[in-house]
Amino acid sequence: MRTKTLVISTIGALAAYTTQVLGPAAMADAQQSVWETGWAKLEVWQNQTALSNLISGSIGNPDIVEAVPAFESSTNNEAGDNYDNRVSAIFIPASSGNYTFYTCGDDQCDLFVSIDDTPANKRLVAQETGWSNPWQWTAVGSGTVSQKCSDTWSPDSGVTVPYADGLAMTVGTKYYVEVDHYEGGGGDNVEVTFTKHGDPSPSNGTDTVLLGNVLGISVPRSRVTINQAPTILTPCRSLGRSSRSTRRRTRRSPSARQVTSGTTRPTSLSISG
Ligand SMILES: [Ca+2]
Ligand SMILES: [Ca+2]
Numbered sequence: 001m002r003t004k005t006l007v008i009s010t011i012g013a014l015a016a017y018t019t020q021v022l023g024p025a026a027m028a029d030a031q032q033s034v035w036e037t038g039w040a041k042l043e044v045w046q047n048q049t050a051l052s053n054l055i056s057g058s059i060g061n062p063d064i065v066e067a068v069p070a071f072e073s074s075t076n077n078e079a080g081d082n083y084d085n086r087v088s089a090i091f092i093p094a095s096s097g098n099y100t101f102y103t104c105g106d107d108q109c110d111l112f113v114s115i116d117d118t119p120a121n122k123r124l125v126a127q128e129t130g131w132s133n134p135w136q137w138t139a140v141g142s143g144t145v146s147q148k149c150s151d152t153w154s155p156d157s158g159v160t161v162p163y164a165d166g167l168a169m170t171v172g173t174k175y176y177v178e179v180d181h182y183e184g185g186g187g188d189n190v191e192v193t194f195t196k197h198g199d200p201s202p203s204n205g206t207d208t209v210l211l212g213n214v215l216g217i218s219v220p221r222s223r224v225t226i227n228q229a230p231t232i233l234t235p236c237r238s239l240g241r242s243s244r245s246t247r248r249r250t251r252r253s254p255s256a257r258q259v260t261s262g263t264t265r266p267t268s269l270s271i272s273g
Contacts, residue, residue, distance in 0.1 A: 033219060039089070075189055107182050108181070
């Protein structure tokens with residue numbers, strides 16, 4: 001049911017609107033999806049002791065699912081202990097060429113980039129093997145710096161470096177990106193950023209640029225079903241206003257515009273299950 005929950009706040013506003021203006025029998029539901037630029041999906045599994053169950057797919061359903069406005073989480077360096085989380089989204093390159101990705105985490109994290117817009121074709125391209133403070137792209141608290149960058153990441157202790165020439169990408173094409181992260185105790189954070197291959201590495205402490213127009217997720221489009229004829233429950237004639245003025249106010253309801261347009265970005269995306 002997670003595909004519905006991303007618009008619960010919008011549906012909630014609609015429910016309040018329909019109950020007030022149309023009566024309690026008016027109902028709403030949600031279906032399909034709509035592309036939302038500038039968001040990533042964050043999933044959290046609490047009471048974990050390692051990253052392995054998340055990587056293997058045996059961890060089960062997340063305890064928390066929400067949308068975040070950049071490819072990062074817990075950047076205040078403390079969001080609890082003993083949890084796994086996953087940030088995922090679609091990356092759409094602004095120009096064609098080869099790309100380099102960086103990750104940073106406390107504790108460990110694995111960064112995957114797909115050859116297309118599906119998780120099925122994701123490839124491990126970088127890792128935090130120890131821990132780092134937020135946005136430390138080329139430094140660590142412990143672990144191996146070279147593993148944090150896809151240009152230098154190696155799956156076999158340096159025998160091969162499969163993405164030394166960057167990851168070839170085509171402008172406007174959608175690529176699925178995912179980082180899986182584990183936090184045991186102490187500080188915790190996880191971030192991902194990118195550069196064009198050959199560009200200077202991002203400075204430590206600089207925020208991710210994996211946000212805005214190059215980032216997005218699909219969230220459900222809302223559909224409204226009215227099950228009874230609309231009626232005005234509380235005309236305001238006693239206050240000197242006509243029912244016509246009431247109808248004008250309801251037509252201008254921002255809640256109604258949000259839901260029927262299907263393109264307005266939700267302002268609150270906290271969800272569960
Ligand atoms: Ca912590
Ligand atoms: Ca930690």
